[in-house]
Amino acid sequence: MKIFRRCAMAGLVVGAVALLAACGSSSSSSGSAGTSSSPITIGTSLSLSGDFAADGQAFQKGYQLWVHDQNAKGGLMGHKIQLKVLSDASSPAQVVTNYQTLIGSDKVPLVFGPFSTLLTAPSARVAARYGYAFVEGAGGAPAVFTQGLHNVFDVSVPVKLNLVTWAQWVASLPASQRPKTAAFATVDDPFTSPQIPEARSILKSVGVKTVYSKVFPMEVADYTPVAGQVASTHADAFVLGSVDVPTVSAFIHSFIQQHYNPKLFIATAGPDQGATFVKAIGSGNENGIFVPNGWYPGFQKADSQQLVKEYIAKYGGTASGVNADVAEAYAVGQVLAQAVAATHSLDNGKIMSYLHSGVTLDSVQGPVKFNSLGENTAGKTLTFQWQNGNLVQSLPTSTAGSKAPTYPKPAFKG
Amino acid sequence: MSGTALLQAIVDGILTGGVYALMAAGLTLIFGVMDIINIAQGVMVVLGAYLSYELSAHLGIGLLPGLLITVPAMFALGVALEFFFMRRLREQDRTGMSILITFAVAILIEGALSAIYGVDYVQLHSSYVDKSVYVLGFYLPYIYLIGFGLAVALLAGLYWMLYRTKFGRAVRASLQNRTAADLIGINVNRTRTISVGIGVAVTAVGGMVFGATNAFNPNSGYDLISRLLAIVILGGMGSIGGAMGAAILMLVVSDVVAVAWSPTWAPLVFFAALVIVLSIRPQGLFGSPAIRAQ
Numbered sequence: 001m002k003i004f005r006r007c008a009m010a011g012l013v014v015g016a017v018a019l020l021a022a023c024g025s026s027s028s029s030s031g032s033a034g035t036s037s038s039p040i041t042i043g044t045s046l047s048l049s050g051d052f053a054a055d056g057q058a059f060q061k062g063y064q065l066w067v068h069d070q071n072a073k074g075g076l077m078g079h080k081i082q083l084k085v086l087s088d089a090s091s092p093a094q095v096v097t098n099y100q101t102l103i104g105s106d107k108v109p110l111v112f113g114p115f116s117t118l119l120t121a122p123s124a125r126v127a128a129r130y131g132y133a134f135v136e137g138a139g140g141a142p143a144v145f146t147q148g149l150h151n152v153f154d155v156s157v158p159v160k161l162n163l164v165t166w167a168q169w170v171a172s173l174p175a176s177q178r179p180k181t182a183a184f185a186t187v188d189d190p191f192t193s194p195q196i197p198e199a200r201s202i203l204k205s206v207g208v209k210t211v212y213s214k215v216f217p218m219e220v221a222d223y224t225p226v227a228g229q230v231a232s233t234h235a236d237a238f239v240l241g242s243v244d245v246p247t248v249s250a251f252i253h254s255f256i257q258q259h260y261n262p263k264l265f266i267a268t269a270g271p272d273q274g275a276t277f278v279k280a281i282g283s284g285n286e287n288g289i290f291v292p293n294g295w296y297p298g299f300q301k302a303d304s305q306q307l308v309k310e311y312i313a314k315y316g317g318t319a320s321g322v323n324a325d326v327a328e329a330y331a332v333g334q335v336l337a338q339a340v341a342a343t344h345s346l347d348n349g350k351i352m353s354y355l356h357s358g359v360t361l362d363s364v365q366g367p368v369k370f371n372s373l374g375e376n377t378a379g380k381t382l383t384f385q386w387q388n389g390n391l392v393q394s395l396p397t398s399t400a401g402s403k404a405p406t407y408p409k410p411a412f413k414g
Numbered sequence: 415m416s417g418t419a420l421l422q423a424i425v426d427g428i429l430t431g432g433v434y435a436l437m438a439a440g441l442t443l444i445f446g447v448m449d450i451i452n453i454a455q456g457v458m459v460v461l462g463a464y465l466s467y468e469l470s471a472h473l474g475i476g477l478l479p480g481l482l483i484t485v486p487a488m489f490a491l492g493v494a495l496e497f498f499f500m501r502r503l504r505e506q507d508r509t510g511m512s513i514l515i516t517f518a519v520a521i522l523i524e525g526a527l528s529a530i531y532g533v534d535y536v537q538l539h540s541s542y543v544d545k546s547v548y549v550l551g552f553y554l555p556y557i558y559l560i561g562f563g564l565a566v567a568l569l570a571g572l573y574w575m576l577y578r579t580k581f582g583r584a585v586r587a588s589l590q591n592r593t594a595a596d597l598i599g600i601n602v603n604r605t606r607t608i609s610v611g612i613g614v615a616v617t618a619v620g621g622m623v624f625g626a627t628n629a630f631n632p633n634s635g636y637d638l639i640s641r642l643l644a645i646v647i648l649g650g651m652g653s654i655g656g657a658m659g660a661a662i663l664m665l666v667v668s669d670v671v672a673v674a675w676s677p678t679w680a681p682l683v684f685f686a687a688l689v690i691v692l693s694i695r696p697q698g699l700f701g702s703p704a705i706r707a708q
Contacts, residue, residue: 049524053533053633188678216677221434221641222665224426225672229419245535246629253627256544257555276534280629282544414544 040079040346042067042336043086043102044112045123050090051218051244054276055115055325059138060085062329063112065310070333076340084108088119095119099126109346112332113152115325116243117141117159117190124152133351135336137328143190145373151348153355155331155368157379159191159268162292163199163239165395166266166383169405170237171206177407179203179236179263183212185226185251186241192268196241203237211235223247227254237264245270249280256285256412263408266290271386274320278389286386288409294379295327295365296393300401303334304364320391331363338362422552423673427666429554432562433627435661437620437638438645439569439654440613446576446652447585447609450500450512454520455642456635458614461523462488462621463630467536477540477622478560484618492614495519496607505592520635527632538625561623565658568616572654575612585609648688650701659699663687 044063047056067081075081086102088095095114102108103126111127113120113136120139125147127134134152140159144152170178182203186192193215200210211233216226227250230238242248248270255261271277271291278286297308297319307330311322336351338361343350360378361368369378383395387406394405441455452458462484469480499519503511542560546553576582587595588602595602624630624638645664649656667687668680675683691699 049528049533049633050636051633053631054535057533214677216672217681219637219681220677221668221681222426222430222672224430225423225669226677228422228426229673232419232422246634249535249537249629250627253544254555257546258553259546273535276536280535280537282537282539412544 038079039082040076040110041082041084041106041108042110042112043084043099043106043108045086045088045095045098045102045114045119047090047115047119048085048087050088052090052115052119054245054273055138055323056087056090058323058325059115059329061311061315062137062326063333065307065314065326066330066333069310070337076337077344077346088114090116090119092119092122095123096126099123103127103130103132110336110340110348112329112336113137113139113154117143120144120152120154121147121190124149127151131348133336133339133348133355135332135339135355137332138325140375141190142194145375149374150356151352152374153335153352153370154374154376155335155363155379156328156365156376157294157381158375160194160198162268162381163195163266164202165381166290166292167199167202169383169395169397170208170264171202173407175207178206179208181209181211181233181235182237182239183230183233183235183262184210184239184241185212185214185216185230186239186268187243187247188215188217189241189243191243192241195268196239199239208237218243223250224254227251228258231255231258231260234260235262238262238266240265240267242267242270245273245277245280248277252281252285252412256414261409261411264290265409266292266383268292271391272296272384273323274391275317282413283389284413287388287413288386288406290383290385290394290405291391292381292383293324294381295324296382296384296391297322298393298401299327299364299366301364301366303362307364327364331365331368334363335361335368418551419673420670423669424666425552425554427669428662429558429562430627430669431662431665432565432658433558433620433623434641434645434665435569435658436561436565436623437617438642438649438657438661439565439572439620440615440617441642442646442649442652442654442657443572443613443616444610445646446654447589447613448496448500448512448606449509449589450503450610451509451516451643452613453513453516453639454523454635455516455617456637456639457520457523457527457632458488458491458617458635459621459624459638459642460630460632460635461491461527462618463538463625464527464531464621464632465618466538466622466625470538470540471536477538477543477626481619481622484622485615488618488621489611489615492611493607495614496610500610501603501606524632524635531632533631533633535629535631536625537629538622540626543626557623557626561627564619564623568619569654569658572612572616576654581605581608644685644688646698648691648698650698653698653700656698656700663699 067083086098115138117139121143124134128149128151137155140154140156186196248267271289272293339351339354343354367378368376371377384391385394392403437459444452465484466480469475499515542556546555584600584605588605645660649660671683672680
């Protein structure tokens with residue numbers, strides 16, 4: 001019995017140590033470009049656990065797919081590429097440590113950005129101190145671009161404008177069909193906060209009355225008071241500033257329980273998570289809900305379609321399960337590769353000068369052209385809507401591939 | 415702000431407080447019996463939610479009937495945790511070391527859940543989860559009513575067990591003086607093992623209700639643990655009734671502040687209230703000074 005106990009304890013200890021080791025960093029070997037045969041290591045910090053784990057892991061897949069494809073084309077300047085990923089657990093403090101480690105200690109020649117504005121803003125400052133170009137795909141809020149940094153380049157569309165397309169469409173509706181009232185609730189996050197005033201301003205300009213507007217903290221013990229207050233206003237339109245699925249899910253379940261069904265419902269993030277979103281809110285409740293984004297799996301572009309095929313081949317699932325994070329990450333690699341190819345160099349100074357030169361680059365998300373702040377001015381924000389169980393492109397209505405929006409929103413299935 | 419909105423916030427706070435009391439009950443019971451601060455409690459709630467998810471999504475077993483399986487399963491887990499981890503801690507530094515050991519347990523459970531389920535969010539569904547009943551001008555969601563009812567029933571059961579049964583006397587004797595309990599014939603190790611098992615088993619119920627009211631993934635436990643610890647500290651470490659009272663107080667305060675003032679200030683006001691209460695009553699609202707003195 002004693003031997004059994006000791007063996008069991010030893011097994012548990014070994015398991016714990018192995019797991020702790022696995023939690024530390026997930027990644028490949030370190031090293032930098034040296035001889036022509038040596039690989040180039042690109043370092044990044046991603047949220048493999050914590051609040052942004054789903055997005056962080058999707059980003060990792062996007063980066064890995066790009067590395068695979070780029071290596072198939074010969075890598076960067078003839079060097080094979082290795083990706084070194086450190087996990088930041090969705091922590092703004094840890095992400096700073098990780099980039100200091102990657103650049104200061106590991107001396108990786110190039111870095112990719114992390115997930116979310118919350119983590120991009122502090123990590124871009126670290127990269128700037130070392131003179132590194134910071135190409136990223138998920139830090140599109142003003143908090144990133146107002147730091148006075150010269151090294152940050154966001155390949156996605158600036159998030160400040162995310163709700164504008166939708167709000168302009170609402171404003172264009174005939175007065176008799178247009179919503180009369182709107183409610184706004186947003187999580188206190190640099191990604192969501194800049195989006196709400198833009199939408200509210202457009203709606204206000206056409207006479208849509210704001211009947212509720214509140215900010216709530218990221219960690220909420222109970223969403224029901226906020227959702228209940230929104231429901232009690234019976235607003236025709238509801239705009240939710242969200243960063244994840246649980247927030248949207250909590251509001252939807254509360255609305256169903258309160259027998260409230262807004263004619264229009266848009267959330268800044270969450271509904272873009274495909275099958276995960278539907279699973280959380282319950283099948284049938286998703287129809288009519290809008291979400292803005294720069295990309296979707298049905299995006300009609302050859303390299304985008306190829307990315308979707310590769311993703312399914314490698315990770316399984318269906319096209320609807322490939323979320324925009326994958327494309328955002330892939331586009332980061334594409335843009336950096338074009339800069340390296342154009343400058344024939346891994347010199348971060350030359351790469352930054354090139355990216356600031358006004359050149360238009362190509363990515364799976366469409367064209368990329370940076371202004372002096374590092375914002376992508378060439379990209380277009382699209383708005384998607386869940387229709388009959390599928391997330392489809394719906395706005396702008398004039399854009400090729402757009403399906404007419406469903407309005408008013410079908411009732412929640414419950 | 416209307417009186418109706420305020421009343422709605424109070425009702426919401428009471429019902430949601432019941433759910434939090436369910437999740438915190440195991441934490442306060444285990445501390446009360448063993449002086450162990452179970453940092454893994456949040457992850458265990460998530461584990462309970464995943465067990466219910468597995469039964470409902472893949473085996474078609476309803477959330478409430480599923481408790482007949484998840485509660486014994488979590489009891490077995492609690493027994494194993496006590497046997498393999500908690501029993502090994504020395505009496506002198508048990509409380510401090512328990513934070514480290516249960517943190518390791520949390521990482522183990524979270525790692526296993528991540529390996530099995532990934533990081534995608536899921537939520538528990540049942541025909542009654544989104545239904546509500548209209549009472550005196552308010553829609554009361556069935557799932558919260560069920561959660562509150564389960565909280566009252568389970569916490570009353572735990573209280574009865576601790577204060578009205580021979581086993582409960584053995585538990586309290588083991589806590590007060592292990593040597594004396596040994597001398598009068600109480601099997602202290604067995605008593606503690608069963609107590610931890612019960613504490614973890616109750617968490618299965620809290621996990622089910624949590625999973626039906628929140629989308630969750632293996633990382634969701636970290637958001638929970640700080641709130642659960644705050645509840646049991648405010649209620650008084652080891653006090654079953656205190657957990658219920660503190661959970662309801664916490665949620666009512668948060669919800670009323672969210673409605674009357676701003677959701678942004680709700681957590682701050684609660685923690686300010688926590689500091690004020692503890693500065694006046696260091697043992698918490700319903701805690702015993704003797705426990706704090708240990």
